[in-house]
Amino acid sequence: MPGTPYAVNDVMTRTVVAVHGGAEFKDIVRTMRRWRVSALPVLDSDNRVIGVVSEADLLPKEEYRVRDQDPDPWRAARRPPDLAKADAVTAQKLMTSPAVTVGEDITLVRAARTMAHAKVKRLPVVDGEGVLKGIVSRSDLLRVFLRSDEDIADDVRREIATHLMAVPVQPIGVEVRDGVVTLTGRVRDTTLLPLVTRLVRAVEGVVDVHCALEGPLRRPNLDPDLPGSVGM
Template identity: 65%
Template sequence: MHSTPHIVDDVMTRTVVALGRGATFKDIVKTMQRWKVSALPVLTDGNRVVGVVSEADLLPKEEFRDSDPDRYTRLRRLSDLEKAGAVTAEELMTTPAVTVPANATLAQAARIMARSRVKRLPVVDETGVLEGIVSRSDLLKVFLRNDQDIAEEIRHEVVVHLSPDPMHPIRVDVRDGVVTLTGRIPDTALVPVAARLVRAVEGVVDVDCRLMGPHRQPDLDPDLPDSPQASR
């Protein structure tokens, strides 16, 4: 069982197909077809990542192959027109490359992908040397964790800090990644905290937090019934 959070190093692919800056257009297409990938990192002689060539970088050559773009198109899509005339990886690549360090959390990697609108990220060390590659599907691997592992981590990493009383344990049930918490905790202010901590556990799809506060003392508050505290 892994502790939260997972990092990129846990899920990345370590064997990476990459290009030199002098790789030709046709060699790039052949490499993508052979390895069934849509983007390839471009490396220096020292294996540092200097850019990425994607299918989007290659398509302008076909798009503008038999057309003469008007003035508006030339002004608006100058970069694409330059790539339409490119013949090497160095001319085609998008630079600087969007990368991620191996010790980044999966959430950080997901945010970088979403912000940059890319499907995969080269993983680099502190000097920019390629260590691996992480894709969207790699980030989703955490949802393959079985329910028992998720429940055990929640009990040991979250619940034990919320309710250390073994006589009144918090119940943790997990089904298809959806966590249900039931029981009582000493302070209802901890209910949203509990939900947030559980949601942060890798592999959790959703949280149904049905925790309640302690039983009220009838002699102190006879007119105030217990009320469940819930957070989703």
């Protein structure tokens, strides 16, 4: 979608493995193993996401399996949530809730920030009613960097060079190699260059920006004492 930021809807996985709240412990483990995933969205009867159950939520079952013989009696007292999960047998009791989710139309930048803030590797994607529509992972967010250099260059020329600098002193050159954008040419107003760099960097798939744009050539003042004679 040239000219518009990529959204979660553009990169998310639409076929999602999930479990309902009543799923039992061993069924959850089997599902994770079968589909080679480390976490599963947990749904209610209307397919709304109510939580996420991960390998970390399952591990207390093993960690505290012999807690009555634990030589450190203070450890159990310090971790009551893990003890509760050690005794749980269904997804609804094991899951982390509420789930951190994102909408289909949010940008990849916002999704990445949400993922980093929540310290999770994937996010369930939901509609306005909280119904599961897909899942977006770290690797999905990185897919924009697989865009071709030609596509990136087209976006830069259209959104930046054409609109922001409609009247350059000379044509603006846009070269993209492995996602790195190089801008060459001359512009009338060099104060815009920091803004140009930021805008180009915001184009989906751009890895870095080398801005080699320059201002207009100035003619030397050959006779500075001549009245009305100024440099151009």
